[in-house]
Amino acid sequence: MVADLASFDVDTIKIVVGYNADAVEGARSKLESKYGVDLILAYNNEFLSTNTAYSLNIGISGVDDDVVIFNGDLLYDYAILSDLLSINQTAIVVDDKKTLTEESFKLRIVNGQIEEIGKFIPINEATGEFIGISKIARGDVEEAKRLLRYRIASDPNSYYDEIYKPLSKDGRFAYSFTNGLKWTEIDDIHDLIYAKSIASVSDSTRRHLG
Numbered sequence: 001m002v003a004d005l006a007s008f009d010v011d012t013i014k015i016v017v018g019y020n021a022d023a024v025e026g027a028r029s030k031l032e033s034k035y036g037v038d039l040i041l042a043y044n045n046e047f048l049s050t051n052t053a054y055s056l057n058i059g060i061s062g063v064d065d066d067v068v069i070f071n072g073d074l075l076y077d078y079a080i081l082s083d084l085l086s087i088n089q090t091a092i093v094v095d096d097k098k099t100l101t102e103e104s105f106k107l108r109i110v111n112g113q114i115e116e117i118g119k120f121i122p123i124n125e126a127t128g129e130f131i132g133i134s135k136i137a138r139g140d141v142e143e144a145k146r147l148l149r150y151r152i153a154s155d156p157n158s159y160y161d162e163i164y165k166p167l168s169k170d171g172r173f174a175y176s177f178t179n180g181l182k183w184t185e186i187d188d189i190h191d192l193i194y195a196k197s198i199a200s201v202s203d204s205t206r207r208h209l210g
Contacts, residue, residue: 001070004081006035010068014040016059018047049156056160057148063141069160071132075195076183084135084176091174092134092164094127095183104129105161109175114168117161130161131183140167
């Protein structure tokens, strides 16, 4: 992720850390030196009792420019990120080809707006799966912060993904569809095996586009 962002001339990257933060601390100077970026570590000391909305609220603090957001457990084709960054507005990446399961973080899009988002959506009603890569445009950052604070006040264990439902209602929201490009989150050994199987394809795309 650091290498990919550096290839788009991003010079400052903030990583929200909690559990096992020392592993990231240990890699920080090497990554900064190798890719010519500033890595800022932001600490979620409440990681045992909070969720991604809480972490993103920490990460986005002090930000007033376009921001690209990654879940930390992803492997993805470089072209997915390239397609997202070609969109000059707030946008999320949606897999519109994957066979969905009950555990997929699904969304239902109607007339360009997110009507529902979450695992609870029936598979046959879902448009696709939010893969955990998104972009918030500068003009929407303050509203995103407000929505995150509201989510956290209601439930510290809420997911940040839920702020995209209200953000999609203003007409300035876009979707970057994977169109079959490969990606995976890595939650267990089966995901890891799949990640290894697609890594060479992803790397070859990086060499071509990066």
